Amino acid sequence: MAIVTAQRLVTIERHIAEQEHLHPHATGEFSRLLRDLMLAFRLIAREVSRAGLNDILGLTGTTNVYGEAVRKLDAYANEVIIRAMEAGGHLCAMASEESDGLIHLPPGRPRGKYILVFDPLDGSSNIDVNVTIGTIFSIYRRRDPSSTTDGTLEDLLRPGSEQVAAGYVCYGSSVTLVYSTGNGVDVFTYDPTLGEFFLTIEKLRIPQRGKQYSINEGNAKRWAPELQQYIDYLKTPSADGQRPYSLRYVGTAVADVHRVLHYGGIFMYPADRIHPSGKLRLLYEVNPLAFLVEQAGGRASDGFRRILDIAPKELNQRCPVFLGSPEDVAEAEAFLQRRHPWQQYSSGSSEPTVVSV
Numbered sequence: 001m002a003i004v005t006a007q008r009l010v011t012i013e014r015h016i017a018e019q020e021h022l023h024p025h026a027t028g029e030f031s032r033l034l035r036d037l038m039l040a041f042r043l044i045a046r047e048v049s050r051a052g053l054n055d056i057l058g059l060t061g062t063t064n065v066y067g068e069a070v071r072k073l074d075a076y077a078n079e080v081i082i083r084a085m086e087a088g089g090h091l092c093a094m095a096s097e098e099s100d101g102l103i104h105l106p107p108g109r110p111r112g113k114y115i116l117v118f119d120p121l122d123g124s125s126n127i128d129v130n131v132t133i134g135t136i137f138s139i140y141r142r143r144d145p146s147s148t149t150d151g152t153l154e155d156l157l158r159p160g161s162e163q164v165a166a167g168y169v170c171y172g173s174s175v176t177l178v179y180s181t182g183n184g185v186d187v188f189t190y191d192p193t194l195g196e197f198f199l200t201i202e203k204l205r206i207p208q209r210g211k212q213y214s215i216n217e218g219n220a221k222r223w224a225p226e227l228q229q230y231i232d233y234l235k236t237p238s239a240d241g242q243r244p245y246s247l248r249y250v251g252t253a254v255a256d257v258h259r260v261l262h263y264g265g266i267f268m269y270p271a272d273r274i275h276p277s278g279k280l281r282l283l284y285e286v287n288p289l290a291f292l293v294e295q296a297g298g299r300a301s302d303g304f305r306r307i308l309d310i311a312p313k314e315l316n317q318r319c320p321v322f323l324g325s326p327e328d329v330a331e332a333e334a335f336l337q338r339r340h341p342w343q344q345y346s347s348g349s350s351e352p353t354v355v356s357v
């Protein structure tokens, strides 16, 4: 069960209504958009929980825009979100990691002032082996809120700092919704017997520093030397006991980031010789996760720039990721930018010798 700190019995419906009251000029449109999204999450959670029983595991036999095999649950989640969001009339466009280009609303439906960008099921490779997977979403307001036409690519290619909301659902030992509308991060746990998301952690704050790092060490030989030095530094015992860090890596970004948000530390998917811009997609995965981490008091960078300041040039753009506790991410940046005193044990000595890198 999540570490419950909320003192109030609050459902997601009540929470959305409370958030709306914080904005006196709110029309209620944003609240209705969130409610439609919650319906999609309930439907996906139900299928994920039954995945082993209803022939929804396995592959569809198709591939997505990246040439990756699409799994049945991927396709189901994608379809459910699109259908749930089409009806409300709150969006002028959508974009999904599982669909090519902009997703326009059916003709004849009203166009709203919001845009939804989402990864319907993050961690697909883990679906068939019962490892945590997730859904990630971002919401932007269109550039011209008075327009009633279809949203355009320019409405979507925005820096992550312009998100009006972002969040994820973690389908793990319990189903957890973590989201923010820019007023801190709140965590809800799903009760499938009632179909309700209950507030379990209010205004989650990430620890200033952690003791875990999260990265695919299988790629180590392809990393830049500065990154290899940073990871070696984390693994080198320190006199104060702060190091070595422990390695934790699920292979689903939502699960790894969910752990970092609660325990602190750092999640990384860096650039390497094979992935010059890293692997994760800026719009569908990195921006929403970076928004949440910053809202929880953390830091999110590509190693050199604040992620939320990056102006996307295309929908499927990838981005290196270093996010988590502010002290850990700042330390990683110092190594990557060759500003950190690299402590290494010279042969024979028992004390580290500090050399500048």
Ligand code: P6P
Binding pocket: 122, 123, 124, 125, 216, 251, 252, 253, 254, 269, 279, 280
């Ligand atoms: P690797 C899942 O497929 C994903 O997109 C992210 O959720 C996850 O962090 C990453 O890829 C894992 O990639 O190369 O370590 O298997």
